[in-house]
Amino acid sequence: MMVVRTERPSATICSAKLKQRIHKLPIKRRFKTLPRRIKRILRSEIRNVWANSPIRDSHILYESYSGNGMLCHPEAIFKELLKRDSESKYTHIWVLNSFERYKALTEKYASYSNVKFVKYQSLKYYKYLSVSKYLVNNVSFPAQFAKRDGQIYLNTWHGIPLKKMGYDITGRAVDAKNIVRNFLASDYLLSSSPKMTQQMYLDAFKMKNIFEGEILEEGSPRIDRQFDVKASKEEIEPFLAHSGIILDDRKIILYAPTWKGHDYFNPRNDAAGLRNLIDRLEAQLDTSKYRILIKAHQIVSEAVATIPELREYLVPNMVPTNLVLGITDILITDYSSVFFDFLVTNRPIFFHIPDIAEYARYRDLYIGAEALPGPTSTNVDELISNLLRWSSIEKWPEDIRERHETMLRCYTPDEDGRASARIVDRVFERTDNRSTQSAAYAHGKTKILIYAGGMIPNGITTSALNLLDNIDYERFDVTVLCPYSKAVDQQYNFTQINENARLMFRFGTFNGTYLQNSIRLRVLKRGANSAGASLRTQKKLWQTEWKRCFGNARFDHVIDFSGYTSFWGTLFCYAPAKKRSIWLHNDLAADAHRSISGNTPLKDGLFATFSIYNRFDNLISVSEGLNEINASSLGSWAPESRFSWASNTINETKIRDLASDSRFPPMSIKNGLPILDQATRSGIVSELVATALLPNKTANAEMHKTPADEGYFTFISVGRLSPEKNHARLIKAFARVHRINPLTRLVIAGDGPLRADLEGLIQKNGLTESVRMVGHVKNPYKLMRYSDAFVLSSDYEGQPMVLLEALVLEVPVITTSFGSVAGALPKGVGIVVEPTVEALAQAMLNEAGSPSLRRHFDVDKYNADAMQEFERVVANV
Template sequence: MVKTKIKKVLKKVIDRNLYKRIIYTKYLEKKPISERKIFYEAYHGESMTGNTFAVFIHLLHDPRFKDYQHIWAIKDFSVIQEEFRHVPNITFVHYQSVSYIIHLATAKYLINDTTFPSYFQKRKEQIYANMWHGTPLKTMGLDIKNKGFADHKNIQRNFLLTDYMISPNQFTYEKLLKSHDIFTIYNGEVVNIGYPRVDLMFKADWDQLRKKLSIAAHKKVILYAPTWRGTIGGKKNESAKLLQDVQFIQQSVGDDYIVLLKSHYYAHRFFTEQGADHICIPNEMDTNELLSIVDVLITDYSSIFFDFLPTNRPILFYAYDEEEYMEKRGTYIPLSDLPGPICKTVSDIVDRLLHIDEVKKNYERTYQDFLRRFCYHDDGKATKRFVDVVFFRKTSEYVVKTVTNKTKILLYGGGFLNNGITASVTNLLKSIDYSAYDVTLIDYGNIKEEKINNMKAIHREVHIIHRVGTWNATVLEKFRHKFFLQKGIYKDWMRRIIPTKMYKRELERMIGLSKFDIGIDFSGYSPFWATLFAFGDFKRKSIFLHSDMIKEREKKINNKYPHRKNLKVIFSLYRFYDNVLSVSKLTHEQNKQNLKHYIGEYTKKMDYVINSIDYNNILSKKEEYQYEFAMEPDLSFTKKLASSSSYPMPSNTHINFITIGRLGPEKDHAKLIQAFSTLSSQNKNVRLYIVGDGVLKEQLAKQVKDLALDKKVFFTGQLSNPYGLLNQCDCFVLSSNQEGQPMVLLEALVLKKPVIVTDIPGSRSVVEGGYGLIVENSVEGLTDGMKQFIDGNKINQREFDYESYRNDAINMFYEKVCRLDE
């Protein structure tokens, strides 16, 4: 009674999705697996059809499975065929109901042709077979034109959780795994055996099907099976065209044919409203069984034609919107290469139907080529092969592994905002030897334009896994997690309180069966990722420190401390890493000294790895605006460079100083502006370019205005390519109060720019030894440094060997982060 009341209260006080995850987690953790339970889902519960249905029918009639329980997830029970409604060992559950969740968590076998919800994660004892639903003609995942950056994330996640990916041919599994960016990290098995659903076409009862559809024996069947193109809000207009086309075709071909439509659920509903549902194939009827009685197939971009090929009957492709579809989506195979004519109008379709024997003759060679390439397993025995491999673990020549034996790295790279960490991780990923390492970047699924633009610069060999959904956790774990976020884990007894199992579970929910040797939290600022990597199953774990972390903890912006709470938690996690790595030697020494109070003996894990540099990218972009700068500019000449701000170009009639970095307190642009004000009062030909954006932009702009420097200090905003402007300026100045190892200094040195820096460890680590001028961290120090440059003093005593530097950086990374032989 008490438990029932608690459940009722929980339902009221928490949202339904959270309640589902709590229930699901309870059954994941507390309830045993039902060894003889098989859970089926087709098209997100829309029907009982396709590959899933084919396997179900086979197992239902196989005496070896007579004691098994079959669970079907269904959205609308009206699609259930009458013959299955009252069979004792078949259970139907509403899609995503509590019953659905319980069976999903406890069934031994999980069979799906699309994806399970984002909260799903496979238990080690479960077996998940993903059968997908067709050979892809349409582009998938990353290959889709004009798609969202992470639209494929739950499909990707489901594939990573899959034990067996069932494929009809090599083309299909390669396209699916590569377009979802997991080909070499997919740790399940590809079972390249053909699609069970095609078996249904070979075994269908023709007479029974014709009787069910009231098709006279003398009539030939034309099936129109188009791809769904519309949106829910715009379904009516698309459906109206379908109805008109079907009616026109039927009227044109006469009584010898019957024209049927296999439509999407929404189109079907429209036909019912119009009193024309007799044209539509019932939703509960399996498409592949239907194909057995079809004489001519009309389709467009649907994969249905691949299944139809073994009939050796003609196919017409009705691509009335080809140009639009290609622009929005695209196909893997040019339409001109398909085994049938491409028709742009319904009249073209009718003309081809009236000359169908000629069509068949003209496309015979192409048709046979497609059969050999895509249908070499279509012999009616795919389901048997599936059962042998998945249920009886029989070895098969058709089982393929795509995972590589390279050292595998999983890395979180930060928010990919416009900052030094983004530049640093991007450069690192461009430096790695991908013949030896397989690298995966894991990231939040929230995508912003700034982030997308920066992530496009990532090396093409890097996989990107996007997080979708959220924690599966019990109520108690949630409370324990909140305690951890308040207190950290500084004492041994605290470790018994924090929900370590919840953290491991979350990482497994995201990466599935994939195994990674090395885990790297490259950001070092997110408690979420720092926690997951700290307790993740890696052979070696590293976390990076990109600044003086105590100063970062105390950094204040708009009277708030953005990092204080997070870093309190993260400091306590350092002990669970193998390496705690600063990005320069001097910053490492500073952090080691300052963090003693927080991590005690674990400072022995602290070391440093310098940032890598992509000098080829810098040098290739330095002349991008050279022709603009060659003009004779004056203060009235302005030019926009990927920015909302206008500013004059540098000229040789001025002494042009430049600084690059986010407009935050740690960079202390206010100090630089004040120093420049003093300088400009003594020298009328100086200019200062401030590149970047940030929270202090308005405050700094007001300072410039108050000092009457509007015509000498220019805010460019964030530049996608700052190197052209940097290259045209005379001297780079960095006024920071704290840095780890400033990427902008390295970039300036690659371009052989004189550099002036304030005396802080991160900046000193780059320029000491003659690579730049180090000045007192004050207004006076910066003023004096800029005066020295104007007076002709040589700022840089030595030339920066960026090739040797990059080699040193990546070798440090290999030695300290990637070495597994200790």
């Protein structure tokens, strides 16, 4: 078989031909042919040019639902401005996510020279987002948005909340991350009433004490058009006719269900349910008198529009909801807050909520079914019965009418058809000279921002969570900053943050040019004294990033609680704060030189962090003893007067709860001795070890028992498998102990870069049956509680939380005398030995032969002292 080889054109020829072909293309087509990385760089360069261009005082950018139409309050405000703007003073830029889908809108305003349209997240979008003086949005701008000085941002939100919002949704703070960021960047937030201000902005999104703008309680602009039914009908008729819906003299029953989340919505299933509902209604109602229309939630409207059997009923998404409400005679809804808008018409509302129990599990409500301002139904027959009996409010039972009137007064007190005019006067015409912040938003507490670390499972995370559980929230307003992550461990730790704190996330990335960000990364690696660090463009880059993350928010005290990377410390250096503190959790000079397989992975990051120490007011070690070490070894980076300490706190209740297990008898202590006999304790540890090693299988303690298991004395050590912990010393010491006392075993919980080396050492010493390495265990407290002694073999430490946790569980502690040990343990507690194999082995032998009494640890007093130290640092601002 003959193989014919063909010559491939040289790369140079291909490149030349490609260049020729690209050169002939239009500019937009040329851009599309570029590699993705080059596109990103060019986009950042172009966006940076616009971010430094003059702000255009006459430009207004409007965005509704991320470009999903000209809708809601922004559309109403636009209409009011356009009506007043007879001389085309303003240029109105509308954001759409599809020009094809909203062709009717672009055609409607084609003759207006001062109305433009831009595609959502296109280059032009970012241009006008950067240069427009006024920004109007009813949800939020994307992650890269950073409001410039001189811009005015009005966030109108998109309705009075019926469903719980923001931090009120338990465990879902992540969902609010971009909304909170946008609210803090806003100069104005729009509210329908004092009730909405308090319930949504100040409480649900925790704007109280941190929002620096003004909340405008002027009513809802989008409701204005509902007061003129004739005008609404004239305006809506062409839109409906375009979709094949011709209005006649029949009364309109509008069904407007809410969006129930991705897990609920399925176009085909929903179509069948909607069609069945319509058929049942039409079969029972007089269709010569009534006609049914559907207004789908804007998130799913496009999908519903593709379903042929619903087309003759579906109001297009481009039609503002309030236009439809203006001509609606009867509203049927479920959990949609659209009913708040309809209240002002004094026409009947019917709530059809067949899945309320299921929905409540997905999304809780502020208002229960018993308080809704209209008749409720849980099946179609009941709905039809309600419609036939109570087709006007006058026919409603008195209790339902009272609910309707109460809701009207509470949530829509100022609706008179003039809300749009008032908002335009306040924001654009500036006829009102009210102060930029109302005293009602502030409560005078000291505002603290804490970067809590990456929230990975480690001692710093535990310390941060404990601190947040012990802070006095009556005195301090606390915001916790975390880097956003989808990792399961981090997501879990986010939910463990005290609910009294305001949880915020950094996500997205820096604006600025490729060169500016390259210099930034170089400085973060080499330190604040390296070339490029003092450039004016670097200062502006960091200031913009601060504003991107926190908008107009200001804090009294910012704290980098992690203290291990220069990034977060540098960001906090640009915070508009009165004081700055950075935490030192370890002997950081020793950490910087820690070697793993000949590498020093922390050196660059820590030395870069040291280089910004002189820009912090406080350098806080986590114990008095550690402070002496750090002040001495790091004194060349900052004045000695700035070094201080604040001990870590402990959460006794949480530790004890996590240590309990209904499968086992309680670990009770009497006169300092465990009531459970050693054989029982040994068996429990065996089962827990089996569970840790085989988490997805039923624990089988027999797999880890030996004939002598009934009497094992168990030593346990919990910590990362890294050099400073010196687990090798512990294993060697245990080898000596086990040779003398075979009824001993060692359990090591933790993971890290030295695991393979330590497993090899265990095998070398013939300890594979008596030493168990169980890896990282999310909840090690059960193992600790039923073990006989806790052992720490570190060369150096800060204040290891695990020692305090062992004391809470009344487990005797043996530890090496690392430099800060005096401040890591309460006085007179624990066995402290020289950091040698011999000393550690002897202490372990003594403990196994004659166990220590288990002493009560006074956690309340310890925490009170620790919080006094913390408040000494942060309260003096």
